[in-house]
Amino acid sequence: MRSSVAFGVSSRARTLAQTGRPAAVWRLAGSLASFGLKDARQTASSSCQEQTRSSSSTASHSARRTLSIRAAMASNGAAAAAAADLRLVKLRAAMAAADGGQGVAAYIVPTEDPHMSEYPPDHFKRREYISSFTGSAGTAVITAEQALLWTDGRYFLQAETELGPGWTLMRGGTGSCPEINDWLADSLPEGSRVGFDPFCHTVEAVNKLKSKLQEKGLEAVPLLADGNLVDQAWGADRPGLPTAPLRVHAAEWAGASIQQKVDEVRQKLAGVKADCFLATTLDEVAWLYNLRGSDVPYNPVFVSYALVSLTDAVLYTNPEKVTPAVAEHLKAGGVVVRPYEQLVADVKAKASAKARIAMDMSNVSYAVFQAAEEAAAAGPRGRKRNAADAVVPAAAGGSKAVVDLVSPIVAAKAIKNGAELEGMRQAHLRDAVAICDFLQWLEAKIASGATLTEVEVDLELTGRRKQQQGFIEPSFPTIAGANGNGAIIHYRAQEGSCKTVDAKTLLLIDSGSQYDCGTTDITRTPHLTVDAKTLLLIDSGGQYDCGTTDITRTMHFGSPSEHQRRCYTRVLQGHIALSQAVFPEGTPGTAIDTLARLPLWRDGLNYRHGTGHGVGAALNVHEGPQSISTRYWITTPLQVGMICSNEPGYYEDGGFGIRVENLLVIKEADTEFRFGGATFMAFEDLTLVPIQTKMISAELLTASEEQWLDGYHKLVWERVSPLLADKPDVLAWLKRNTAPLKEQLAAAGAAAPAPAMAAV
């Protein structure tokens, strides 16, 4: 369950590590979980379970869920409170009638969809519908008397505000808060039946649930025939599955044909004596078949499965999405299209015909696994056995139909081929042009005395990206956080209530990266303006036809304080240390995460998020299996061709946020020696945008760090300046901002205002 991010993460992640299946672990983004529970405890309220206030402000949502959460936020509160009750009334009726009238005493509603997506389509947002809680991580549990929502420390305030009366917030990650499975086992009477939709839980999650409930004499009941019980309550208001047409990802940028990719999968099948492999996560399918879609904002994927056997390759999706061009592309690749809903029946047919189906237990839904197992048991081959009762997953020998296999597609997708790398380089050049254009404009605007809102900052930046060739959409919602808003890691400015940027602002510009910053991450923080007093963080990224970008810059438009500059310099030193790292094959990202934190740690500073996530090539901005973070259980080795973000930060609540983020590609290092014949690796920066030197306390930098910075800026100038020939102002800005550090500081000193400004 996704909710494991904050409260059950250790055990789940460790299981994944144990089974040698890191493919999905990186998605357990939980910043708190990755950071030791003590921190979480210290920063969160001491009481885990807190009845939310039933003030009118807690019901600020429309009863009718529409496709736009944001639109819903402005609607009538009282109606929502009543409707929230009605939702629960209907769900409880469905619970009582479930499983042929046997009923269930509790029903679990996780965030996950059947593809364990980080960002599910609205169609699958059952937890959000039933609880009104829009955060990206959380699990609801409904019993006859209670309605509870588990989430983690990032969302306590938001959940308190959004949950209706009658809901209880379970403050996951705080010491006193039980994990969901423990709560169920300990709170419900012996003999109770706990229902869940087997499409929305992985095999691993269900095995854990079963084991825990069995221990206390309770029963876990996968409700397959009933469908999802929330859908019964949701009724006609539930959004349909998206129907946007697919598009072909050009061979120029894909770099490998469907046939080549499918053949690679087939080779893996031989190794594990399986007849076929089922890919269940959406970016796997998109990558495998060189297709892109738009079923989810920012993620160019589409609702689908892929089943590759030794002879066939099938795409399960809505056939209406298949344009003639896509049909031709698939035909050429030897891929057959079958309806999305056909998948389970086909899996059953294969299993009962004795096929051995490889799946990744950390990603595949229990429903699909169960279908295969039951069909195999009932089929001509196996003796009759009740697969639903199997506690031991396939890997431990409990199954003949299902082969547990770490997805070979996830691994292949992570290691970019030459064309993918070239596409990523192209995308970053185009992105650099847009961002330099934007930053030059922003600086000039604020210098002219203007005050901007955070939303205007976002619009101006995105507008310049749109001018670039091949731009499709942002790769995630821009985070433009002024001063204190920069400290809210999953902040998103919204129309009508955002900070303005001016010359007193420290601006952090980024786009959330692994911080679960999807459309649904709405905070209640008052938005600020940006001016000459602002420290502004901007985290943003673009989806281009050829690649995906993700960059954060933090800048001040007036005179940052000494403390801000010290903190910024520590962040930058971490950024540089990671960028300069050299490491041998076999090294996981967790082993080099420390390099990015050490300069902060020496001052007693830190940040509560990972340092680097994988990035897809013209695909999801967050992908696995690698992770540079303190999620120490992720031991996937870094490999040549992988792309990672490098984004250390530092945040002071209510004060400011700092983050410096580039994307890096891993290449072979040119070391003097090669001990034991090992391949040594190093990083190459893909991102090519200046780092604001005004924020640097130069006296804290070592000679080597200054050399890195000057070298980086030289590279930025060489690569980006040829593309700015038609923009003399931007070119001059780039020239100034890529000069050696000492030159920039001397120029700033000469142009500096009265010393009194430095104390701002």
Added chain:
Amino acid sequence: MRSSVAFGVSSRARTLAQTGRPAAVWRLAGSLASFGLKDARQTASSSCQEQTRSSSSTASHSARRTLSIRAAMASNGAAAAAAADLRLVKLRAAMAAADGGQGVAAYIVPTEDPHMSEYPPDHFKRREYISSFTGSAGTAVITAEQALLWTDGRYFLQAETELGPGWTLMRGGTGSCPEINDWLADSLPEGSRVGFDPFCHTVEAVNKLKSKLQEKGLEAVPLLADGNLVDQAWGADRPGLPTAPLRVHAAEWAGASIQQKVDEVRQKLAGVKADCFLATTLDEVAWLYNLRGSDVPYNPVFVSYALVSLTDAVLYTNPEKVTPAVAEHLKAGGVVVRPYEQLVADVKAKASAKARIAMDMSNVSYAVFQAAEEAAAAGPRGRKRNAADAVVPAAAGGSKAVVDLVSPIVAAKAIKNGAELEGMRQAHLRDAVAICDFLQWLEAKIASGATLTEVEVDLELTGRRKQQQGFIEPSFPTIAGANGNGAIIHYRAQEGSCKTVDAKTLLLIDSGSQYDCGTTDITRTPHLTVDAKTLLLIDSGGQYDCGTTDITRTMHFGSPSEHQRRCYTRVLQGHIALSQAVFPEGTPGTAIDTLARLPLWRDGLNYRHGTGHGVGAALNVHEGPQSISTRYWITTPLQVGMICSNEPGYYEDGGFGIRVENLLVIKEADTEFRFGGATFMAFEDLTLVPIQTKMISAELLTASEEQWLDGYHKLVWERVSPLLADKPDVLAWLKRNTAPLKEQLAAAGAAAPAPAMAAV
């Protein structure tokens, strides 16, 4: 199984990590395993399975195993070959007759004893007896036709030499070598029974074996009633259990009474609703009851168990070892002594009386676990069930009698109290006096033109330790490796065949630490002499009444080459980086291991062993649960009061070995800020012996590194010089060798011989 070090380590260690039980993982020392298999593959022969030659040199062992392996080595070879056969003949007869005549098709003989000791007493060295292989890591499997030994790359050469005719060496860690469980499952016919002594396998290991064998229709058979089948073959020649008397560990150095320690365990029992805790590893028992023994060389422990209930505390050991003083000490602490052999019966009695017994599944033998489970099932409480068939361990809910609990004693023992720390500081001061005295003597001796053997180096060093107050014995066999022998990580010089040390030697002085360098690690490398051309590595340590030491210094007595100095400087830079680390609570040792390697990695260099192990206070020189290493699955957080070694190195086969090792204690760091209220930690050096500056390429050091070195030497001078008042030569040596780096280099430059020497 201990043999998992090299070939099964990932899966076992990951299981441990999953169950949140890191207590025992640190012991999986395997340097190769910790390093990515590719290295191991590249350095090892490409073929896993290699029939050893049956030349006469392969049987250089006495047929009669005596207490002294070394004595045995000189004996008649031909007799041994014949006896080896006889041993197998007898074992196979026992296998055929086992389990009431049902017999077993294969029998597994691991290195482990019933206490999962790193160094078992001779009484328990069954694997060594049956295979003649004396390495510290390996598992034998005997079938009707075959006799196989799995070991890892450190021991391939040694195993080839030692294994008799008819034995097959399984080169663990090489790509083509199956893990033992897989080999059994794949090689034996369906229905085969695989026997093992349940006292010598952990519960976790047996569960894995059962699961794998079941998958292929084979059966794992714990042979309890038969006793260990190797013992039947061994017969009267088998050494008895050691009978050396116990001694009281003085309260002055223990710092906590038995009562206090036992009470701490009892508090943990309440938390897991258990009635008692069973401690099964020998250093746990010694620490808990403030006792020491001498059943195993170098490790001051004794064969025993401890069982702590809410009302009682029992020591299971040979009552003959209990002197009157020890008896009084135990009585005062409320501890009852019962015979060692009584443990299983007592566990059964408790289990059948419905007691819930807490044990650490990663340490406890399957025999003890099984005894509890069967008694509980047969007793008045439980329904009848066959515990031997339980694949799921207690933690997963399969048991009512046994509670799986990470040993609270291991955790408490790792975090030293004030008295233990004071004892460790005292021990290191005494050790510093001995080592400075020795190094001054050694330098002078070689400068006078003398040539020494490596054994003489060891004897002189140990002789000086013996002069120190409270010295008991070395904490491990000294590694004094000249030139190429310094590159053999588990090297031990033996009488009659060792390198001499002279002014051309780079000498590495250390004592093996986590490198499995026990008495049995005998290599066939010709031993060398030490002179002015020697680079000498000396790794050594002492057991004192108050504490335990472990130090490595590497030095040259003439003019080291540029390459040697560069490599040494990289090692020292790693050593300094780790020593200077600052990190927040929750950080595991694996996260800072990188700091020690990065200076080497940048040059494409590395070392195939861990960087730091825990050290007991007047106890075993290797202890858990923490580990600073590339064993990334060990995520035990470092904590204030833990002691770790800091020992990066670099080794060139046949050339030279470099290692610089200090012991460190973790203390609270005095950082400028404390983000999130977290405790930040830093290291303090316990070891106080100069680092040879002749080996340093000063131009490679940063200002910060030079500052560390000068500060360290200043500290050494301040602490150690007052103790050398009666040794003016040594005091003068210390003065010279603790002067600031620039002064030392200037002095060396002034005294330097003709430049031509530098090319040596």
